Amino acid sequence: MAVATKAKSQTTKQPAKLKPKKISGAEIIYRSLEREGVKYVFGHPGAILLTLLDLFLERSKIKHLLIRHEQCAAHMAEGYARASGTVGVCLTTSGPGATNLITGITDAYMDSIPIVCLTGQVATTMVGNDAFQEADIVGMTRTITKHSYLVQSTDDLAETIQEAFYIARTGRPGPVLVDLPKDVLLGDGLYQIPEKVDLRGYKPTTKGHPRQIQRVAEAIKESKQPLLYVGGGAIHSEAHKEILKLAETAEIPVTYTLLGAGAFPSAHELSLGMLGMHGTAYANYATMECDLLIAVGARFDDRVTGKVSEFATRAKIIHIDIDPTAIGKNKAADIPVVGDARQVLAEVNKLVKPQKRALWKKRFQNLRAEYPLSFDSPEGAPIKPQEAIVALSEEVGDKAVITTEVGQHQMWAAQFYNFTFPRQFISSGGLGTMGFGFPAAIGAALARPDKLAIDIAGDGSFQMVMQEIATAVQYDIPVKVFLLNNATLGMVRQWQDLFMDRRFSEVDFDSSPDYVKLAEAFGASGRRIVDKEEIRPAIQEMINTPGPYILDVIVDPDELVFPMVPAGGATKDMIVRDSRKKVLQGKLSALPDN
Amino acid sequence: MRQVYSILVNNHAGVLSHVAGLFTRRGYNIESIAAGPTEDATITRIVIVAFGEENELDQIAKQLRKLYDVREVEQISYNQAVTRELVLATIKAPISQRSEVIQLANAFGAQVINMTDDTVTLEASGNDHKVRTLLKAFEGYGISQMARTGMISLPYDGMPEDWEPIA
Ligand SMILES: Cc1ncc(C[n+]2csc(CCOP(=O)(O)OP(=O)(O)O)c2C)c(N)n1
Ligand SMILES: [Mg+2]
Numbered sequence: 001m002a003v004a005t006k007a008k009s010q011t012t013k014q015p016a017k018l019k020p021k022k023i024s025g026a027e028i029i030y031r032s033l034e035r036e037g038v039k040y041v042f043g044h045p046g047a048i049l050l051t052l053l054d055l056f057l058e059r060s061k062i063k064h065l066l067i068r069h070e071q072c073a074a075h076m077a078e079g080y081a082r083a084s085g086t087v088g089v090c091l092t093t094s095g096p097g098a099t100n101l102i103t104g105i106t107d108a109y110m111d112s113i114p115i116v117c118l119t120g121q122v123a124t125t126m127v128g129n130d131a132f133q134e135a136d137i138v139g140m141t142r143t144i145t146k147h148s149y150l151v152q153s154t155d156d157l158a159e160t161i162q163e164a165f166y167i168a169r170t171g172r173p174g175p176v177l178v179d180l181p182k183d184v185l186l187g188d189g190l191y192q193i194p195e196k197v198d199l200r201g202y203k204p205t206t207k208g209h210p211r212q213i214q215r216v217a218e219a220i221k222e223s224k225q226p227l228l229y230v231g232g233g234a235i236h237s238e239a240h241k242e243i244l245k246l247a248e249t250a251e252i253p254v255t256y257t258l259l260g261a262g263a264f265p266s267a268h269e270l271s272l273g274m275l276g277m278h279g280t281a282y283a284n285y286a287t288m289e290c291d292l293l294i295a296v297g298a299r300f301d302d303r304v305t306g307k308v309s310e311f312a313t314r315a316k317i318i319h320i321d322i323d324p325t326a327i328g329k330n331k332a333a334d335i336p337v338v339g340d341a342r343q344v345l346a347e348v349n350k351l352v353k354p355q356k357r358a359l360w361k362k363r364f365q366n367l368r369a370e371y372p373l374s375f376d377s378p379e380g381a382p383i384k385p386q387e388a389i390v391a392l393s394e395e396v397g398d399k400a401v402i403t404t405e406v407g408q409h410q411m412w413a414a415q416f417y418n419f420t421f422p423r424q425f426i427s428s429g430g431l432g433t434m435g436f437g438f439p440a441a442i443g444a445a446l447a448r449p450d451k452l453a454i455d456i457a458g459d460g461s462f463q464m465v466m467q468e469i470a471t472a473v474q475y476d477i478p479v480k481v482f483l484l485n486n487a488t489l490g491m492v493r494q495w496q497d498l499f500m501d502r503r504f505s506e507v508d509f510d511s512s513p514d515y516v517k518l519a520e521a522f523g524a525s526g527r528r529i530v531d532k533e534e535i536r537p538a539i540q541e542m543i544n545t546p547g548p549y550i551l552d553v554i555v556d557p558d559e560l561v562f563p564m565v566p567a568g569g570a571t572k573d574m575i576v577r578d579s580r581k582k583v584l585q586g587k588l589s590a591l592p593d594n
Numbered sequence: 595m596r597q598v599y600s601i602l603v604n605n606h607a608g609v610l611s612h613v614a615g616l617f618t619r620r621g622y623n624i625e626s627i628a629a630g631p632t633e634d635a636t637i638t639r640i641v642i643v644a645f646g647e648e649n650e651l652d653q654i655a656k657q658l659r660k661l662y663d664v665r666e667v668e669q670i671s672y673n674q675a676v677t678r679e680l681v682l683a684t685i686k687a688p689i690s691q692r693s694e695v696i697q698l699a700n701a702f703g704a705q706v707i708n709m710t711d712d713t714v715t716l717e718a719s720g721n722d723h724k725v726r727t728l729l730k731a732f733e734g735y736g737i738s739q740m741a742r743t744g745m746i747s748l749p750y751d752g753m754p755e756d757w758e759p760i761a
Contacts, residue, residue, distance in 0.1 A: 142612055143619065147662040167662070201604070201665040325656040328649070 022188040025154045026052040029118070029180070031191060032161040034061050038089050040080060040446055041065070042073040046093020046133070048120030048182045065475055068467045070097055072439035074104020075465075077115040079443025082426045083401055083453075085238070087114045087168050088443060094120040095133030098179075099140070103433060105175045106144045110430025111232060111259060114173035116164050123183040124152060138179050146174040151181065154189025166197040171204030172323040173236055204322060208339035208347060215335050216294075216318050216344075217351035223292035223316075225360045226252045229275065232259030232429065233297015233321060234341050240264065240422045242345035243296065250355045253364050255283040257298055258414055261425040266418050272364060273373070276304040278411040281371035281563045281576045286364055287312045288571055294318045297341045300330035301430070302568075310570035320344050371576055373415050375559070382556040383532055385409060385484045389416040389456065392482060395539045400452045401426065401444045405437040405461030408490040411561045413456040435464030441479045442472055452543065454480045459512060460489045466513075469522040472548040480542050481550040486557040487512055494560050508557075515552040526550035596625075597651045598675060598747050601640045601658060602632065602666040609663045613640055616657050622646055626679075626744030637665065641746050670749055677747040680719045682707070683729070686736035687714040695735060702728045713738060 023031075029052055033041070041064045045053055056064040067073040070092045077088030092098055098119040108115045122131040127150075138148040146167050149160050157180075164176040220226055228247055234240065234256075240263045247254050247270050254264045255272040264271055272283040287293065293315040298304070305311035308330055319326075319333035320341055327336045337344055375386040389412050402417055403426040404410040410427055419425050426444055428436035437455040445453035455462075462483060472479050489507040496504050519526035525545055529538045529552070542551045565574045603609045610629055617624050625643040632639045644651065651669070658667045687695040688711075695714050696706060704718035718728055722745065729737065 139608070142608070143615065199662070201659075202662060323660075325653065325660060329653060332649075 020190050020192070022190055024051060025157055025180070025185040025187055025189060026055055028154065028157045028189060028191050029161065029185075030055045030059070030062070032158050032193075033089065036087065036161070036165045038062055038087070041089050041091050042067050042076040042080075042443070043091035044068075044070050044073055044093070044097060046095075046097050046120055048093050048122075048133075048180075048185065049091065051185060052091075064091070065471065067439075068470055069465070070100035071103050071435070072442075072465055072468050072471075074101045074115065074117065075107065075433075075436050075439035076443035077117075078104060078108050078111075078113045078436075079403060079426060079440030080447045081108075081113050081115055081443075082111075082440065083423055083444035084447035085236075085423065086447075087116055087165055089116050089118070091118045092120070093133070094122055094137075095135045097133075098137040099135050101137075102140065102144070103431075105141055105177065107428055107431045107433045107436060108175040109144045109146075111428065112173050112236060113175070114168040115175045116161075116168050117175060117177045119177060119179050120185070121150070121179045121181040124181045125183070127181065137177065141177050144175070145177050148177040148179065150179045151184050154184050154187040155192065157184065157189060158191045158193045162193045163197055163199065167199075167202065171202075172233070172321075172326075205324075205338050206322065206340040206343055208320070208337045208344035210347075212335060212337045213344065213347045214351065216320075216337060216348050219292055219316060219318060219335060220250050220252070220294070220348075220352055221355070224357065225290045225363075226250070226292040226294060226357075227272075227286050227290035227315070228252050228254040228264075229287070229293055229295045229298055230254060230256040230260040230263045231296065231298025232257065234260055234263040235297075235422050237297060237322070237341040237343075238422065239296060239342035239345055242342055242349055244268075245349050246345055246352060249349070250352050251357045251361060252294070253286060253360075255279070255286065257301070257304055257429070258410075258427055259429040260298065261414055261427075262419045262422045265420050267420075272368070274414050276301075277306065277565045277567070278415065278561050278563065279304075279565075280368075280373055280415070281574060282364060282367035284563065284565065284571045284574055285367050285371070288314070289363070290315045292316050292318065294320070295333075296320050296345065297322070299326045302330070305330065305571075306565045306573075307568060307570040310572070371563075374577070377532070383530065383535065383553060384559055385486070385553075385555040386412050386416050386559070387532065388482070388484060388535055388553050388555065389413055391535045392454070392456070392539055393417045395536060396452060396454065396543060398424070400424075400454050401441075401448050402454055402456055403427065403437040403441040403444060404456045405458045406432045406434045406491075407458040407461060408486075408494060408559070408561050409456055409458045409484040410437075411491075412484075415561075417456075434458070434461035436461075438462060438465050438479070438481060439468050441481075442468060442477050445477045445479045452478070452480065454482050457481050457483045458490060459483060459485045459487060459509065459515075463513070466518065469519065469524050469548060469550075473523040476547060478546060479548050481548075482542070483515060483550055483552050484555050485512070485515070485552050486555050486559075488557050490557065490559075491561070493557070497558075497560060498564075499566075515550050519548070519550040522548075524548040524550065526552060528552040528554065530554045595648050595651065596643065596645055598670040598677065598745065599640075599642045599644070599655065599658070600668040600670055600675075600747055600749065601642065601664060603638050603640060603661075604663040604665065605631070605636050605638045606663050609638070609661075610640065612661060612663065613642075613658065616654060616661075617642070617644060620650070620654065622650075622654070626742070628744040628746045630746070639746075641744070643745050668749060670747060675747045675749050677721050677745050678719055679722065679725050679745045680717070680743040681725055681729070682715065682717055682741045683732065683737050684708075684713050684715045684739040685732050686712060686738055688712045691735065695732070698731055702731070704728065715739075
């Protein structure tokens, strides 16, 4: 009784409630994106999207860019997300528009990149009928997204989009797809969202368990030869400051994965550079010698470990990851810690006391001196791709955000560019998608207008996506393509060189475009260089020329990437240098006694 | 090792195929799968029995927990749960053997649900062991048709974690 009167008196106090107003599905989407702070939408239109596209004509809060191919729209959203740390968004029509996204979505899934893909769909009444341009994109993307939604009613739109962004950016980030049937877009509905997203089955753990954190600190204290192994998760969680602090306080050398590059300054005295198949010899040897391996946001990928049963066999393993499924998947962890890398390391740092490890330090410094990254550049020889990257690094350094395609050039970029800040290096790791780097650079250029976006490209990869020069020109995005042109699919050719008796089948381009004319045909500019002396002046010209630019660097097609741990081999089988010059295979100077 | 997963999922379209997909992608054969409503209409319980290496089975449970529509995953060892399966079986039973078959059925608490001149169709339920023994018992007569639901399961309430059955 008392309750009833109370409720009544409350309602009389309030002003007469307005009936909530229904708005169009398109309007709900626009407002939802605005609410999420979206600045750019990378899209390609189709008839289903007309009412939504119409809103971009007169409003300016969100800019829609017309991308020439949907796969690139997804990569641009990824590039934007990887460079900014916020969610990237793409918008395509049903059927082929949606299926063209699939490579980009998979790429984002493999590398844990937060993007939200909005796709048009045929009307709910037609779904399942093989209607014109119908594709079951929700079914197709089920194993490559964190979640895929088919929105059933306009009233559900706002909440679904809010959830999609929440899922994409929290926990281990990743892509989310929202499929939008035509009638849901055209219909009217309520813009209704809960104050806070609360999903019963989805509650990522961010805080590490105090007992585990204690154990981590103890293990570091007891260790004589610890090694930090830092992956992409360290970048996502912005753990770089905590990593630097831990490394310096406890004198722990740091090696990083392809996706972890930038999480620790490459030139720091404790940096061992990248590890893995094409990692530095000293980083790989350090994994064999360390007695404690501290994995931070890394997943013991096969390109890192080689034969996993022989990886870091002397070491106790600490594995810090926000995704419990990453822990123990490939390598058993002695001390698993589920949580956000930055939060966990901040707690660890509270417990770690300054420590000196003179012997270990001397050891990895010696390894670094004994097996440096190297290449020969005889006078009169063609430009070596490595020296072009060294020159680029010295000329632009921390003024640039670097993306890459996939192949030899990608590995050389990771090896020879001097990275100084997180999100400076953007590359397709897990999926290894040729054609990723150029669109990703366009996305990165929009995310970081204060930096120069440069795609260190291979000619094979670039040919997969070169139509996007049109996009860069249309929106005057000053993206630069540093094309290491060996007129071949260099990385595949390298495997044929090493493992197929130099039988080069189906890798050489007997016909390649004239990349300078190509740039000009699109309204961009470019230059070709063949001599070493031209490298630096040409880089300066590239930087100083406004707008998109292609620098076509003609390089030696016979150059191979070393070191190399053959696929499936153990770290000790690493080939350190080009055997045609000097063999240094598995010749490891005596391991020190602990 | 044999593992029973009891999985609570949102009652949404496509969830069952998503869950099953996690097993098939790793090449595991699902021995049985049973799905049905729970006390809460928005939630479905899926019970899956699968074989595999222990660490792989754990990994699947972790992966399942990651799915948006999965609310809870319990890995139940056989001893810690009530498990039941329903079987329908048509036994070859000419009139001369009919009473013998029915007697045997009674011993297992099975119901006769159909009868022809030369067959008897039975309905039986029980745990894994009982169902197996029952089928074995009728094997000699010849089983001409059979359908099994797959195991459904609920954990025992109030079972201490370290409980072990007497061997
Ligand atoms: C989409 C796609 N197709 C095929 C491959 C296999 N693949 C890996 S590297 C490579 C060659 C890349 O050539 P290029 O871009 O010219 O780089 P380079 O190795 O010559 O530096 C190929 C074909 C791939 N990674 N991605
Ligand atoms: Mg090439």
